[in-house]
Amino acid sequence: MGHLYPCLVRRVGSWRVYALCAVVCLIITGGAHAADVERSKRVLTITTGSRLAPGFMLADRELLQALAKATTARIVTYAENLDLIRFPSEQYGQIFSEYLSAKYAVNPPDLVILLFVGNLEVPGKWLPKLFPNTPIIVAGITEEEFRPDQFGPFVRGIAQRLNPHANLELILRLQPEVRRVVVIGGTADIDRQILARARDAAQHFRDKIVIDFWEHLTMEELHRAVTALPRNTAILFAAMFRDGAGGAFVSSQVAHAIGQWANVPMYAMSDADIGSDAVGGSVASIAAYGKRAGELAGLVLTGTEVKSLPFETSSDTVPTFNWPALQRWGIPESRLPPGSVVRNKPTSIWAQYGLYIMAAIIIILSEGAIIADLLIERRRRHRVEAELGENQQLMELATSAGEIGLWARDLKSGTLWTNGPLRSMFAFRENDTVQLSDMIARIHPEDRPRVVAHVQHAQEHDLPFEGEFRIALADGTFRWVLAKGRTAHVSQNGDVRRLGVVLDTTERKRVELELQRQREELAHVARVSTIGELTTAVAHELNQPLGAILSNAEAAEIFLMTDPPDLEEVRQILADIRHDDQRAGEVIRRMRTLLRKQELTPRLIDSNEVVQEALKLLNIDASARKVTLQFERTPDLPLVWCDPVHFQQVVLNLVLNGMEAMAPLPEERRKIVVRTGYGDTGTVKIAVADSGPGIPPDSLSKLFEPFFTTKKEGMGMGLSIARTIVEAHGGQIWAENNAGAGATFYFTVPVRKEASA
Amino acid sequence: MSPPQPIIRVVDDDSSFRTAVTRLLRAVKYEVRGYASASEFLKSDSYADPGCILLDLRMPGVGGLDLQQSLERMEERLPIIFLTGHGDIPASVRAMKGGAVDFLTKPVRREALLRAIENAIGIDAKERSARAGLRELHDRYENLTPREREVLAHIVGGKLNKQIAFDLGTAERTIKAHRASIMNKFGAQSVAELVRLTQKLCIEPIR
Numbered sequence: 003m004g005h006l007y008p009c010l011v012r013r014v015g016s017w018r019v020y021a022l023c024a025v026v027c028l029i030i031t032g033g034a035h036a037a038d039v040e041r042s043k044r045v046l047t048i049t050t051g052s053r054l055a056p057g058f059m060l061a062d063r064e065l066l067q068a069l070a071k072a073t074t075a076r077i078v079t080y081a082e083n084l085d086l087i088r089f090p091s092e093q094y095g096q097i098f099s100e101y102l103s104a105k106y107a108v109n110p111p112d113l114v115i116l117l118f119v120g121n122l123e124v125p126g127k128w129l130p131k132l133f134p135n136t137p138i139i140v141a142g143i144t145e146e147e148f149r150p151d152q153f154g155p156f157v158r159g160i161a162q163r164l165n166p167h168a169n170l171e172l173i174l175r176l177q178p179e180v181r182r183v184v185v186i187g188g189t190a191d192i193d194r195q196i197l198a199r200a201r202d203a204a205q206h207f208r209d210k211i212v213i214d215f216w217e218h219l220t221m222e223e224l225h226r227a228v229t230a231l232p233r234n235t236a237i238l239f240a241a242m243f244r245d246g247a248g249g250a251f252v253s254s255q256v257a258h259a260i261g262q263w264a265n266v267p268m269y270a271m272s273d274a275d276i277g278s279d280a281v282g283g284s285v286a287s288i289a290a291y292g293k294r295a296g297e298l299a300g301l302v303l304t305g306t307e308v309k310s311l312p313f314e315t316s317s318d319t320v321p322t323f324n325w326p327a328l329q330r331w332g333i334p335e336s337r338l339p340p341g342s343v344v345r346n347k348p349t350s351i352w353a354q355y356g357l358y359i360m361a362a363i364i365i366i367l368s369e370g371a372i373i374a375d376l377l378i379e380r381r382r383r384h385r386v387e388a389e390l391g392e393n394q395q396l397m398e399l400a401t402s403a404g405e406i407g408l409w410a411r412d413l414k415s416g417t418l419w420t421n422g423p424l425r426s427m428f429a430f431r432e433n434d435t436v437q438l439s440d441m442i443a444r445i446h447p448e449d450r451p452r453v454v455a456h457v458q459h460a461q462e463h464d465l466p467f468e469g470e471f472r473i474a475l476a477d478g479t480f481r482w483v484l485a486k487g488r489t490a491h492v493s494q495n496g497d498v499r500r501l502g503v504v505l506d507t508t509e510r511k512r513v514e515l516e517l518q519r520q521r522e523e524l525a526h527v528a529r530v531s532t533i534g535e536l537t538t539a540v541a542h543e544l545n546q547p548l549g550a551i552l553s554n555a556e557a558a559e560i561f562l563m564t565d566p567p568d569l570e571e572v573r574q575i576l577a578d579i580r581h582d583d584q585r586a587g588e589v590i591r592r593m594r595t596l597l598r599k600q601e602l603t604p605r606l607i608d609s610n611e612v613v614q615e616a617l618k619l620l621n622i623d624a625s626a627r628k629v630t631l632q633f634e635r636t637p638d639l640p641l642v643w644c645d646p647v648h649f650q651q652v653v654l655n656l657v658l659n660g661m662e663a664m665a666p667l668p669e670e671r672r673k674i675v676v677r678t679g680y681g682d683t684g685t686v687k688i689a690v691a692d693s694g695p696g697i698p699p700d701s702l703s704k705l706f707e708p709f710f711t712t713k714k715e716g717m718g719m720g721l722s723i724a725r726t727i728v729e730a731h732g733g734q735i736w737a738e739n740n741a742g743a744g745a746t747f748y749f750t751v752p753v754r755k756e757a758s759a
Numbered sequence: 760m761s762p763p764q765p766i767i768r769v770v771d772d773d774s775s776f777r778t779a780v781t782r783l784l785r786a787v788k789y790e791v792r793g794y795a796s797a798s799e800f801l802k803s804d805s806y807a808d809p810g811c812i813l814l815d816l817r818m819p820g821v822g823g824l825d826l827q828q829s830l831e832r833m834e835e836r837l838p839i840i841f842l843t844g845h846g847d848i849p850a851s852v853r854a855m856k857g858g859a860v861d862f863l864t865k866p867v868r869r870e871a872l873l874r875a876i877e878n879a880i881g882i883d884a885k886e887r888s889a890r891a892g893l894r895e896l897h898d899r900y901e902n903l904t905p906r907e908r909e910v911l912a913h914i915v916g917g918k919l920n921k922q923i924a925f926d927l928g929t930a931e932r933t934i935k936a937h938r939a940s941i942m943n944k945f946g947a948q949s950v951a952e953l954v955r956l957t958q959k960l961c962i963e964p965i966r
Binding site for chain 2: 553554556557622626
């Protein structure tokens, strides 16, 4: 801030006075010629200070209004602005004077009004010489500056009287916590006069606060001092045209600087000193001075001799404040006295339209609340609806997609409720009213007695019901369904209901049958391939009797040709032929049984018999492979419920498997023992033990998987098929390594499994 | 003495087939011996009797091919006709390589069977006479003195009496006497005939 001092220093040279005199003379000479010309009155208003300073506009308006009110004469107004406060250079003042002289040389003003908004000190020196003999009205200048001795005879006006008392009161009002007020003044005459007035006023506040007067400080000292004031202190700026060191200053500029430096709020007594940094002060109203200046000008223009007018002073003040400074020091607006003028308040939308905004906000908020409430309500309703709808939809979806028939029957009233899928499942029309009897009537006649009995039993004993049965359709076909039902006790009224679901299992049945068919197909293919492996044995088995038959027949021919024919021999031959034919037929039958592709049906069979039959087929092969095939039967085993062809197929597969496993062994060690015996509860167990290399432990679990094979030429289906067959009969199949050499395959078949309903 | 009747050996575990074939062959006046297994045949049969074997390829225990191998090592080799319910190629190849004269499949027609049997019997007769001639040569050779066998080896080597006498360090006359004795013992009219006869004996010639 140090750079500020040079610009504040003013050295007014004497040249300007002479220059102004010359200008004034020129104007007066020119003005003499035009004096008697009938013309409108020309009024020149010169404002000093910033043309844009607060209050100027107001002052202008008041001035013009007062002027217009005072005279009917045509008035031409000219306005000039001399901003000496911000541009205190000598050159500016000089050029301004020359400019005025030149500008108004032809049409000099009839009246000049000087409106001051700052402490200037200077104008009085040159003012009378500016337009000599032209009445000049001065307004706004302080009483102390307005020295009549300085102005010529044509200068009159109104001065302001600073009011320290009102300002001290104002300080205490705004800041009740303040205990000390520092009054800053200077060493110029004006400064001292103003300070003297402040001292007088301070007398009245002695018992309340401490009031110090800083009047001899240099600018630098002042700068330091105001930045380190204790709390609860306030500054009241009086005036400072000259500091303690004798430096000349523009008082309002000093006020501006102090306002920026101070660490406590600063108050000022003159409008010009408030500027933008003081909190404010009780100051003369510029508007009031404008008005009074206008009135006085009106008087002069209407013929009143300016000399006859008094020098007026006014001590009327208006509390005036800077809104930013109030904010800076945290002084609430509520403390401002009524009628205060607050300047620089940002004309925020809020300030201008606060009420409207508030109202709008309230409306918006309340509407928003209503809307939000409605939305929440709506959403909640939607969610509940959605959940209900979803449940319902899920139910509908599930029941229709899954074609789940639902029914509920009240046991008291006997009323039956059914859903759409159930009605269509039982081949009712959508609108038919369905009774239990109607439903029963649709059950396939073969299944009906069983189902009815089952349902009645379940209902009487309060048991769940489950059953699969057929529904006879009009076209003679039928539909398989699975029905499940249970009792539900409705707690409130003690009603008892039977509830149930019905599923259409026709497709499942079809798939099951298809699976069964495929399984049989697979088993058949496997058998064919197994028999393919047995081809040699089979051919041998078959050709043996055929060979015998042929040779016998040929021998018989010979015997018949002898004379006499050996009929006895021929009869013997024929008997043998019949026997061999039966043998061959038996082999063919055995083969055909295995090769036959027909629906296989389980029946009660003797496992020993079936194993024996299988071994007959295997014997030849075993001899060709140099395998000793041994059968150890446990006599009198219970009959098992099994398809004999399937049973044989398993034995064939297991024995062939064992024989192949032993191929690398020396012949004398190739041995397979087939044993029948008792398995776990209710089963017969068949074991096929070989003396081969055994099964690698990691393969034991994979043995029965399809396509698992250790053979070079195997398909890996034999054991898999065996498992499929065994499991389809409700048995189990597994393999174990023997304690000695080789492995044993076991399978079980349930004893006398009853046919399921 | 008429030559001994050829005997057909039927080795088959299937009794009814064995019976049927036996019956047929006897009807056409063959002498037949039936055996239920190879081991039974080996135990009981007198191989010296001419004839052939009708052998089943597949039998429990010792099979047809095994029996063929066993017989191969014997001096009296009976021709074998294989008879099988189902003749697969590897087995038939093995059988033929092993010297089987025929490989027939059951059921076999009489013509085919009898043709095979006639053929086998013929082969057997030829082999038997060949074996008998050789055996006689061996006997004759056995009758030679050690010195005569020495001289024979020289003769087979194509040497003159003088050379042989020189080689053996004896007189030419002595060699002449040996040669005459050898010729006499083999019943040969000329040296050329002697050489032809002794070729079958595989005498190592001294050159």
